[in-house]
Amino acid sequence: MPALTRHIHPGWLIIAPLLVLVMALYLGPILNILWLSVTDPEPGFGNYAKLGESDALIRIVWTTVRICIITTLFSVTLGYSIAYAMVHCHQRQKNYMLTLLLVSFWISILVRTFSWLMLLGRKGLVNVTLEDIGLIAEPIAFMRNELGVLIGMIHYMIPYAVLPLLVSMQSLDMRVMDASRNLGASGSQTFWRIYLPLTTPGIVASTLLVFILSLGFYVTPAVLGGGKVLMVAEYISVQLLVTLKWGTAAMLAAIMLMGVLAMLWVMSRFMKLSTVFGGAAR
Amino acid sequence: MHDKQFMKETLQDSAHAYKEGRMDRRTFLALCGASGVALNAVLAGDAEAAADHVVMWNWGGQSEECHGSAIGDAFTASTGKGLKFDTSGPLEGKIKEMVDSGNVTADVADADLFNAVSLGPTGHLEPIDYSVVSKDKTLPGYALEHGVSVILYGYAFVYDTEAYGDNPPQNWADFFDTAKFPGMRSLYKWANGSLEAALMADGVAGDALYPLDMDRALAKITSIKDNSLYWGSGSEAHSMVVNGEVSMGMVWQNRGRNIENDTDGRYKLVNNQALAMPGAYIVPKGNPAGAAVMQFIATAQEVPAQLALLDCLGMTPSNPAAFGQIPDDQQDYAITSAKNIDKIVYNDPDWWGKNGGDAVNAFLEAIS
Amino acid sequence: MAEPNQTGSLQVRNVSKLFGTFKAVNDISLDIRKGEFLTLLGPSGSGKTTLLMMIAGFLDISEGDIALDEASIANVPAEKRNFGMVFQGYALFPHMTVRDNIGYALSVRKRPAAEITARVDEMLELVQLQEFADRKPAQLSGGQQQRVALARALCFAPPVLLLDEPLGALDKKLRVEVQEQLKDIHRRVGTTFIYVTHDQEEALSMSDRIVIMRDGAIEQVGTPKELYERPINQFTAGFLGKSNFIQHNGKTFALRPEKIDLRASASHPDARLSGTVRSVTYFGSMQRVIVDASDGTEIEVDIDVWRNSETLREGDAVDLLWTDDAAVELQMG
Numbered sequence: 001m002p003a004l005t006r007h008i009h010p011g012w013l014i015i016a017p018l019l020v021l022v023m024a025l026y027l028g029p030i031l032n033i034l035w036l037s038v039t040d041p042e043p044g045f046g047n048y049a050k051l052g053e054s055d056a057l058i059r060i061v062w063t064t065v066r067i068c069i070i071t072t073l074f075s076v077t078l079g080y081s082i083a084y085a086m087v088h089c090h091q092r093q094k095n096y097m098l099t100l101l102l103v104s105f106w107i108s109i110l111v112r113t114f115s116w117l118m119l120l121g122r123k124g125l126v127n128v129t130l131e132d133i134g135l136i137a138e139p140i141a142f143m144r145n146e147l148g149v150l151i152g153m154i155h156y157m158i159p160y161a162v163l164p165l166l167v168s169m170q171s172l173d174m175r176v177m178d179a180s181r182n183l184g185a186s187g188s189q190t191f192w193r194i195y196l197p198l199t200t201p202g203i204v205a206s207t208l209l210v211f212i213l214s215l216g217f218y219v220t221p222a223v224l225g226g227g228k229v230l231m232v233a234e235y236i237s238v239q240l241l242v243t244l245k246w247g248t249a250a251m252l253a254a255i256m257l258m259g260v261l262a263m264l265w266v267m268s269r270f271m272k273l274s275t276v277f278g279g280a281a282r
Numbered sequence: 283m284h285d286k287q288f289m290k291e292t293l294q295d296s297a298h299a300y301k302e303g304r305m306d307r308r309t310f311l312a313l314c315g316a317s318g319v320a321l322n323a324v325l326a327g328d329a330e331a332a333a334d335h336v337v338m339w340n341w342g343g344q345s346e347e348c349h350g351s352a353i354g355d356a357f358t359a360s361t362g363k364g365l366k367f368d369t370s371g372p373l374e375g376k377i378k379e380m381v382d383s384g385n386v387t388a389d390v391a392d393a394d395l396f397n398a399v400s401l402g403p404t405g406h407l408e409p410i411d412y413s414v415v416s417k418d419k420t421l422p423g424y425a426l427e428h429g430v431s432v433i434l435y436g437y438a439f440v441y442d443t444e445a446y447g448d449n450p451p452q453n454w455a456d457f458f459d460t461a462k463f464p465g466m467r468s469l470y471k472w473a474n475g476s477l478e479a480a481l482m483a484d485g486v487a488g489d490a491l492y493p494l495d496m497d498r499a500l501a502k503i504t505s506i507k508d509n510s511l512y513w514g515s516g517s518e519a520h521s522m523v524v525n526g527e528v529s530m531g532m533v534w535q536n537r538g539r540n541i542e543n544d545t546d547g548r549y550k551l552v553n554n555q556a557l558a559m560p561g562a563y564i565v566p567k568g569n570p571a572g573a574a575v576m577q578f579i580a581t582a583q584e585v586p587a588q589l590a591l592l593d594c595l596g597m598t599p600s601n602p603a604a605f606g607q608i609p610d611d612q613q614d615y616a617i618t619s620a621k622n623i624d625k626i627v628y629n630d631p632d633w634w635g636k637n638g639g640d641a642v643n644a645f646l647e648a649i650s
Numbered sequence: 651m652a653e654p655n656q657t658g659s660l661q662v663r664n665v666s667k668l669f670g671t672f673k674a675v676n677d678i679s680l681d682i683r684k685g686e687f688l689t690l691l692g693p694s695g696s697g698k699t700t701l702l703m704m705i706a707g708f709l710d711i712s713e714g715d716i717a718l719d720e721a722s723i724a725n726v727p728a729e730k731r732n733f734g735m736v737f738q739g740y741a742l743f744p745h746m747t748v749r750d751n752i753g754y755a756l757s758v759r760k761r762p763a764a765e766i767t768a769r770v771d772e773m774l775e776l777v778q779l780q781e782f783a784d785r786k787p788a789q790l791s792g793g794q795q796q797r798v799a800l801a802r803a804l805c806f807a808p809p810v811l812l813l814d815e816p817l818g819a820l821d822k823k824l825r826v827e828v829q830e831q832l833k834d835i836h837r838r839v840g841t842t843f844i845y846v847t848h849d850q851e852e853a854l855s856m857s858d859r860i861v862i863m864r865d866g867a868i869e870q871v872g873t874p875k876e877l878y879e880r881p882i883n884q885f886t887a888g889f890l891g892k893s894n895f896i897q898h899n900g901k902t903f904a905l906r907p908e909k910i911d912l913r914a915s916a917s918h919p920d921a922r923l924s925g926t927v928r929s930v931t932y933f934g935s936m937q938r939v940i941v942d943a944s945d946g947t948e949i950e951v952d953i954d955v956w957r958n959s960e961t962l963r964e965g966d967a968v969d970l971l972w973t974d975d976a977a978v979e980l981q982m983g
Contacts, residue, residue, distance in 0.1 A: 056647035063650070122466075123526040144511050144527065175741035178708055181729040183755035184806065193758070197745045227471040227512020230650030238646065241375035242472060243639030244400070 030257070037254045040247035047251035061255070064232040067146065067221070068214040071153045075210045076203060078154070079161025083202075086162070087169040101159050109156060113223050116152050117143055144226030152220040160213060161206045168202020204267060212260055232256060335364035336571045336578045339388035342369030345595060349392070352590035357581045363574060374401060377566055381406040386568045389575040394474075395562035398429025399635020408565040414576040419583035419601040424560045426631065431560030432582045433597035436535035436617040436626065437475025438556040440542075440549040445529045453555050457530055458483035458502060460509050465529025468522045469503070471512035473645035474634070475532060476503060478557045478627070488555060488627030496641065500648045512649055523549055536596030539615050551615065553622045559629045560600065592616055657719045658684035658809040658842040660705065665714035667700050667866075674700045676866040677714070684809075687836050687843045689853040692863035693889070698846045699814060701863075705844065706812050707731045718809065734803030734811040734841070738818055740795050742787040748798050749774075749783040755806040773801040776835060793824050800832070804839060813845045817852065829856055850890050854878070862886050878906075883981045894949050895980075896923075902980045907952040909976035912939060913969045914962065921969035925949065930962050941968060 012019075037047050051057055086097045104112075119125050120142035127139040142148055176198070180190040218233040232252055239249035336357070338349055346367050354365035370376070372391035378401065380386055391397075401407050407428040417425040424431035441451050442465070451463050457479065460467070469476040478491050480502035486495070503510075511527060513519040516534055523531040524544050531549075533541065538551030563579045581587060588599035589607060598616040599605060605618050613621045634641070660682040667675040675697040682688050690698035703709040705716060707728030715724050723731055743751050750757075753770045774780045777797035787795055796816060803811055816832075817825045833856050836843050847853055853860050854874045862869040862877065862885075870877060870886045881887035884895060887904035894905045913921070925943035932955075939951045939962060949970060962968070 054647075056643075056650075059647075060650065117521075117525070121525055121527060173739070173741060175737050175739065176743060178728070179735070179737055179741040179802075180743070180754070180758075181727075182706060182708075182731075182733065182735045183758065183802065184729050184732065185754070185758040186729060189758050193754075194743060222514060223518065227469075227514065228507070228510075228649055230646055235646070238472070238642065241373040243642050244375055244378060245639055245643070246375075 033250045033253050033257075036246055037250035040250065041245075047247045050248065050251070051255070057252075060230050060232055060235050061252075063230065064215065067149060067153065067229070067231065068211050070150055071157055071214045072207055072211045074150070074154045075157035075161040076165075076206050079158050079165055079206060079210075080199075080203070082158065083162045083165035083169055086166060101162060105159050109219050112156060113152055113220050116148070116155070116224060120148070120151065143224055144228075146225065146229050148224035148226070149221045149229045152224040153214060153217055156217075156220060157210045157214060161210050164205035164209060165199065165202045168199045168205070172198055201271065204271065208263070208267065211263070215256055215260070335366050336389045336575050337366045337368055337387060338390050338392065338578075339368045339370070339372040339566075340392040341371045342367075345369075345392065348591065348594035352594055353578065353582045353587050356584070356587060357578050360581065361574065361577055363571075365578070372397075377401060377564075378404075378406055381567045384568075386566050386570060388566055389569040389571040390563050390565055390578060393429070393562055393564050394634075395424060395426060395429050395431050395560035395631035396629075396634035396638055398426050398562055398564050399631050400638065401564070402426070402428030406567050408567055408569060408575075410565070410579070411573065411576040414573075415580050416583055419603065421560070421600055421602065421628075423628075424562075424600060424631070426562075429562040429564040430579060430583075431562045431600045432579065433561040433588070433591055433595075434558045434600045434617060435561055435597055436553065436556035436558050437470065437479065437532055438535040438538060438551055438553045438617070439479075439530055439532050440523055440538060440551050441531075442529045443548055443550050450550070451530060451552065453552075454479045454483040455485075457532075458506055460506050463530065466509055466511060466527060467506060468511045468513055468519060468528045468531040470519070470532055471514045471646070471649070473638075473642045474559065474629075475557050477641065477645065478629070479532065479555075482555055482627070491627065492630040492633045493637070494633065494641065496644055500644060503645070504648055507649060510649070520544075535598070535615060535617055539596060553614070553617055554625045556617050556622070556626045557629055558598075558617055558626050560631060561597065562631075659719050660810060660842065660844070661715075661717040661720060662701070662705075663715045663717070665701070665704060665716060666712050667697070667704060667709060668712040673866050675704070678866075678868055679714075680861060680868065680871070682842060682844065685840050685842055686858040687833070687845065687856060689845045689847060689857040689860045690863060691847060691850060691853040691860050691889070692869075693848055695865075696863040697866035698848075698861075698863050700866075702812055702814055702844065702846050705810075706733055706735055732806070732808050734806070734808035736796075736799045736803050736811070736813040736816040738814045738816070740787075740799040740816075740819075742795060742798055742802070744787055747784050747786060748779060748790070751787065751798055752801045752805050754802060759806065769805060773805050776804070776838070777801045777831075792820050793828060796820065796828060797831070800835065804835075804841065807839075808841065810842045810844060813843060815847055816845075817847070817849075825852070832856060854890070860890075862889060880978055881980065887978070887980065892950060894947075896947070896977060898977075902982070903977040904980055905949075905972060905977045907938070907950045908936075909972055910949070910951045911971040912941075912951055912953055912962070913971060914966060918969040918971065920971055922972060923949070923970040925968060925970065927962055927964055927966045927968055929964060937962075939968075941970065943970070 038045060040047075051061075082097070082101075086094050089097070117124065121127070122139045122141075122143070124143070126142070127136070130136045131139065142151065172195075176194060177190055180194045181187075185193065216233050217231060218237060221229045221231045222234050236249045236252050239245040239252070338354075340346065340349060346369055349367070350365060358364055368388050372388070372393050374393075374397050377391060377393070377397070380388065398407060402409075409427050410425070410430050412425070415425075415430055417430075420431045421434075439451075439454075439457055441463075443450070445465055446463055451457055451459075456463055457467065469479070477494050477496070477499040480499040481491055481495065482488060484498060484502045486498075511522055513522055516537055519531060519533045520537055520541060522528050523533065523541050533551075535551065535553060535556055538553075541549050542551060563582065565575055565579075569575055582591075583601055585599075585601060585604045585607060588601050588604040589609075591597045592599055592604075592608065592612055596615060598618050599608065600618070605620070605623065608616045608619045613619045616622065617626050660680075662678055662680040662682070665675060665678050666673060678697075678701060690701060692698045700709065704711050707723070707726065707730075711724050715722050717723060718731075743754065746754070749770055752773050753766045756766045756769060770783075771780075774783055777800055779794060779797055779801070782790060782794060787798065790798065796819075799816070817828055820828060829852060836856075845853075845856065857874055859871060859873055860877055861871050864885055870882050872880070877886060877890050881890065881893070881904055884893075884902065884904070887893040887895075892907050894907060894910075896903045896905055923943045923945065925941040928940045928942050928948075930940075931938045934955075936952045936954055939953060941949045941951060943949050951970070
């Protein structure tokens with residue numbers, strides 16, 4: 001026992017039951033998915049081979065990746081401006097903005113999705129108004145296509161993008177920005193050379209969060225895409241619930257999991273992930 | 283009194299959820315605490331009640347109320363057993379998962395007849411006991427070993443009378459003809475009905491649809507893809523029409539009357555060439571109420587229940603004895619009414635049960 | 651190493667700073683000479699940092715004007731003033747190497763790379779950090795960081811260098827060492843240094859002139875010697891070094907502890923005051939004697955140990971003596 005405790009911090013013993021529980025409840029299902037992907041409907045890598053054989057599967061994966069990248073790009077860019085405005089405006093306005101941000105967190109995704117239809121649909125407020133004042137003859141197809149999916153997803157993701165950026169910006173030492181100005185740097189030089197690099201961990205955290213959440217998007221693409229924008233999450237759900245091709249579903253889930261892990265690994269080559277997830281910088 | 287009833291139902295639902303692991307213990311205890319009920323009382327009461335009722339697994343919404351009044355009341359009167367609901371929607375994958383997990387909590391699922399073809403042979407369903415349920419009280423071919431059709435619903439379409447006033451579309455050929463009838467269309471996203479409609483539009487006779495020629499059907503579907511939206515639920519189909527997103531929309535026929543009302547008659551239902559889908563009751567293997575559920579299915583086949591379901595949900599009777607009793611105000615909407623029955627075509631559950639998964643995937647891949 | 655500075659004198663004219671209704675700086679006028687080491691000294695809240703921030707351009711001037719060589723800079727933004735600054739806590743760029751930190755000012759001015767390299771090397775040599783050029787600030791000690799901040803601020807040869815409590819984060823021993831280095835660097839570069847501190851020893855040892863501030867206003871300006879020898883009021887006398895305050899004929903005089911002589915025998919003919927020793931504390935180079943004077947005041951006396959071999963004990967009766975010019979008459983306040 002003394003030999004054991006010399007090597008293992010006694011703290012581990014205290015959290016061991018919890019660890020076992022987490023392993024069982026978290027790792028168990030994941031292993032089950034991986035297992036399913038090589039055993040259903042028959043043992044082997046047949047499910048994975050489908051990726052090579054089926055243009056459609058590749059297209060669905062590519063659509064998903066493309067939409068997630070564009071969503072992430074816009075959400076993080078817009079989120080960056082919002083977080084910047086929040087950090088650098090008066091406390092009162094900041095509180096208003098934070099409230100609005102949190103309120104949009106609380107509104108259900110279905111309500112938000114259908115609100116976009118009412119606003120930007122063929123007979124939505126915007127199209128009707130533009131037609132009434134004679135700016136357009138035919139309604140603009142904002143919704144029920146990939147553009148609609150992107151609008152809905154970006155809107156949903158912005159609060160998720162803002163929060164890590166807000167944390168990152170709030171922890172900045174603003175005297176460093178003063179120092180840059182004092183040394184003769186213009187506002188934009190200070191931003192590009194000092195502010196942006198120092199908020200990079202926030203940008204990375206925000207990007208990872210939004211991208212990974214976007215991968216699992218289901219309701220918004222299904223509704224706003226008009227059925228024509230098929231993303232992996234919805235396809236997996238159909239394979240599980242309707243067509244009973246659980247092996248295909250498990251394979252796609254495994255691919256997504258691997259993709260996310262690979263992304264984290266690549267990130268970890270460039271920076272310490274602990275700084276991204278709020279750990280100390282040193 | 284009403285509040286108490288609500289509380290009891292909430293707690294018993296929660297007890298189910300807790301037992302199934304869908305709700306954590308703390309939440310469940312908090313609910314019990316909030317209502318002043320001891321944990322044991324709820325769990326014990328629930329267990330005791332299990333043999334006293336049949337659990338119907340349906341899609342929620344209005345159907346809960348309608349199944350209760352149309353079938354549940356008569357079932358309770360004749361057997362003394364109650365009717366409870368699980369409204370989470372018995373998709374094929376969920377039924378398979380429930381049976382595979384060994385924790386079967388539903389007695390009868392409001393499903394499609396083709397589910398009986400795909401899930402029956404794999405051992406996920408109880409066979410229908412035709413000594414209790416009648417093969418004659420449904421259409422021929424719709425009383426299968428593991429499921430029996432209790433109602434029919436149709437894939438029909440509605441069109442915008444303002445767009446095509448003088449020369450309205452008559453059939454699926456018109457529906458797919460965007461040159462003659464310009465405008466947006468909506469179709470069902472999970473392939474049922476859409477494939478058959480496409481083949482009929484392409485000239486296949488209604489009684490020669492099966493086996494479906496997938497390539498031909500998908501070619502027709504993709505020919506109007508740029509003008510098409512696809513819906514995944516009845517309410518979505520409804521809103522695409524009511525919000526004016528489409529000039530012609532495929533809908534479930536039972537929604538037709540609501541759409542006509544909601545648009546003040548601007549959109550009109552066409553039941554010509556409607557595809558009759560056999561909605562079926564199927565029994566998950568090892569259902570808790572056992573054989574008692576067969577009596578419930580038999581009750582649903584009776585003419586009063588058939589007419590009540592039509593009245594309440596717009597679901598068309600599948601018992602031929604009820605066809606003649608369809609009231610005048612439902613003649614336009616019920617697909618087995620005297621007015622419509624000669625114009626409709628019939629779905630083949632056998633083909634769908636065996637080929638449905640591949641067909642849905644091929645369809646999804648074609649439209650995305 | 652001296653920079654060919656043609657500029658570097660600053661004129662502060664009736665400058666005030668209001669935060670709401672609060673006057674943080676109240677009507678200050680000050681001439682800062684080219685190349686001098688000027689210290690703004692005062693307790694916290696005296697307005698010294700606020701004045702520095704207005705000179706740097708980080709704060710707007712509410713009233714008055716600030717000019718560089720007689721040309722107003724009140725409307726010149728901070729980044730155009732070309733003043734170097736060493737910040738409290740240094741504010742180094744944590745993501746850049748020491749070399750990039752120091753070269754930043756030249757780099758944002760888009761100077762040729764070769765020029766930047768050469769100039770940074772020169773600066774690294776000035777602050778003795780050649781071997782740390784490629785480290786990040788977090789890998790340096792506090793004293794080294796302070797030198798990087800100094801080199802960064804001096805790299806573009808500013809006419810004026812502003813230092814905001816630059817030694818505040820260092821421990822006492824290191825601080826004395828760095829003071830020497832700072833003074834040496836000031837001598838070599840010839841830039842005007844404006845130095846903010848609340849540490850009187852720092853101010854005395856480094857400055858050409860000291861500005862003593864209180865409540866947003868200047869109390870007194872002068873060389874360290876002038877201020878020490880001729881404080882004009884009780885605040886200056888008390889803030890800069892220690893002082894006894896003697897009342898005589900309705901006037902107040904400041905009397906430094908080291909300028910008092912103690913005699914053990916009573917009734918000395920030249921005695922100004924007599925009293926009893928309350929305590930004696932030995933400090934090595936001197937001893938501090940607290941005397942309860944006969945007029946009821948408490949007088950602090952520092953005496954050289956080597957000159958006074960007699961041993962004083964608590965309770966001894968003593969006479970206190972000083973020369974006429976040792977006591978400085980103070981203005982009221």
